[in-house]
Amino acid sequence: MSAMITVNVELGERAYPIHIGADLIGQTGLFAPHIAGSSVAIVTNSTVDPLYGDTLRAALAPLGKKVTTVVLPDGEAHKNWETLNRIFDSLLTERADRKTTLIALGGGVVGDMTGFAAACYMRGVAFIQVPTTLLSQVDSSVGGKTGINHPLGKNMIGAFYQPQAVIADIGVLRSLPQRELAAGLAEVIKTGAIADPEFFQWIEENIEALNRCDATALAHAVRRSCEIKASVVAADEREGGLRAILNFGHTFGHAIEAGLGYGEWLHGEAVGCGMVMAGDLSVRLGRLDEASRKRLVDVIAAAKLPVKAPTLGADRYVDLMKVDKKAQAGEIKFILLTRFGDTQITTAPDEAVRATLAASV
Numbered sequence: 001m002s003a004m005i006t007v008n009v010e011l012g013e014r015a016y017p018i019h020i021g022a023d024l025i026g027q028t029g030l031f032a033p034h035i036a037g038s039s040v041a042i043v044t045n046s047t048v049d050p051l052y053g054d055t056l057r058a059a060l061a062p063l064g065k066k067v068t069t070v071v072l073p074d075g076e077a078h079k080n081w082e083t084l085n086r087i088f089d090s091l092l093t094e095r096a097d098r099k100t101t102l103i104a105l106g107g108g109v110v111g112d113m114t115g116f117a118a119a120c121y122m123r124g125v126a127f128i129q130v131p132t133t134l135l136s137q138v139d140s141s142v143g144g145k146t147g148i149n150h151p152l153g154k155n156m157i158g159a160f161y162q163p164q165a166v167i168a169d170i171g172v173l174r175s176l177p178q179r180e181l182a183a184g185l186a187e188v189i190k191t192g193a194i195a196d197p198e199f200f201q202w203i204e205e206n207i208e209a210l211n212r213c214d215a216t217a218l219a220h221a222v223r224r225s226c227e228i229k230a231s232v233v234a235a236d237e238r239e240g241g242l243r244a245i246l247n248f249g250h251t252f253g254h255a256i257e258a259g260l261g262y263g264e265w266l267h268g269e270a271v272g273c274g275m276v277m278a279g280d281l282s283v284r285l286g287r288l289d290e291a292s293r294k295r296l297v298d299v300i301a302a303a304k305l306p307v308k309a310p311t312l313g314a315d316r317y318v319d320l321m322k323v324d325k326k327a328q329a330g331e332i333k334f335i336l337l338t339r340f341g342d343t344q345i346t347t348a349p350d351e352a353v354r355a356t357l358a359a360s361v
Contacts, residue, residue, distance in 0.1 A: 005219070007226045009142065010234040014162045018142060018226050020219065024169040025052055025105075025130060028059045034128050034164040037099025039066040043087055043114040044105040045074040048132050051175055056105055056130065068094045072110065077263035079109045079149045087117040101126045101164070107133035107180075108140035108267060112158070115146030119161035129166040133176060134184020134218070135268045137168040138191065138225035143233040143243075149262055153323040154254045160238050168226070170219050178211075178304065183268025185210055185303040186249075190275060191225045193296060194248045195232070197340040199224050204295065207302045244326060245343045248335040249275030252309070252360075255320035259312040272305030273360075281348060281356040282336040292339060309360040317357050318350075 004021030019030055040060055044053055049071050060067050070090045072083050091100070104114035104127060111129050118127035131141035147158020173181065188210070192200030202220075203210070209217035229246065236243040253274030256265055265273075279296045282288035301307050312320075318332070326333040326345075332353070336344045 005223050007230055009230040016165050018166040020168045020222050022171040024167050025055045026059045028062050030167055035101045039100045042069045042103045042105055045072045047074040048106045075263045098122050103128045105130045108136040111136050111141050112146050115161050116158050119159040126164050129163045132172045133180055135187050137222050139187040141166045142229045154257055182304045183266040186268035186272035188221045188225050190248050191228050194245050194343050195228045200340045204299050244345055249278050251324050252277040255317050258320050272300045273309050276307045277360045284352045287336045287338045311361045314354045314357045
């Protein structure tokens with residue numbers, strides 16, 4: 001990939017750029033416009049800091065800021081109050097003020113927690129997203145959803161809080177384990193399925209290139225996914241309606257994550273399997289044709305994602321889905337596919353949901 005691409009999230013005064021390109025973490029000029037104060041706190045984890053921490057610190061050095069680094073333990077299992085408090089402990093110890101900028105250097109867990117910390121610290125300080133996984137580049141770093149998990153539900157405690165910028169360095173994806181790459185492809189597939197039939201077809205045709213981390217294919221996948229998500233977020237920042245379509249596969253997927261214990265399956269793995277289950281339910285309710293369901297399952301399987309759900313028991317699945325943020329008055333809301341590029345948000349009869357659960361394990 002050659003030139004950097006910039007996609008803008010249009011939110012009036014809170015608009016911000018998503019810069020997509022290779023070797024961006026080392027570019028001082030991308031960070032300088034978004035750091036107003038005299039101090040910066042990099043929030044990262046024990047896996048990412050040894051890989052890219054020094055590159056980022058070197059990029060910030062010419063700005064003459066006081067730079068501190070908070071290294072969190074790696075993994076979804078640590079996305080909780082205890083770990084969040086480690087960020088606050090560091091900020092207070094270092095006497096971070098209202099002009100301090102936080103920089104999230106890591107995947108979705110680091111990004112979500114850093115954003116939530118930024119929303120809360122002194123009632124709101126600036127932060128920059130530097131996503132280092134495919135999943136965080138195409139999904140979680142864009143749109144301002146921040147938060148932590150609770151034992152009873154995923155991402156149930158958080159805030160909508162937009163970053164100053166997203167700096168998506170495609171080059172870092174080369175260091176991703178295959179499992180993490182596949183987890184990101186789940187969100188790419190989701191984006192195509194719900195919003196852009198041509199993009200979905202492109203994913204089908206290029207899935208092998210994506211699997212082998214081809215730079216040109218990944219750059220297009222990140223760019224198109226960000227363009228789609230940016231347009232949805234601009235239209236519905238706080239998920240009053242349209243933005244809920246981005247949760248296709250997530251109602252089942254979040255239940256898998258919570259039911260197994262956070263971190264047992266990666267978020268993208270659960271979403272991939274959740275899309276298979278949502279596709280099954282869509283067909284059962286007469287919303288989607290069988291040929292489209294098969295295309296969806298085939299591309300998810302080709303991305304090396306699980307297509308069989310873990311056995312939790314139907315009652316446990318239903319209980320977990322009732323805790324989902326989209327549930328209203330105890331009624332579970334499902335995002336169903338009617339055709340590629342078109343979705344429907346609806347409730348479903350209990351017997352149909354249980355038939356899908358029975359068929360999915």
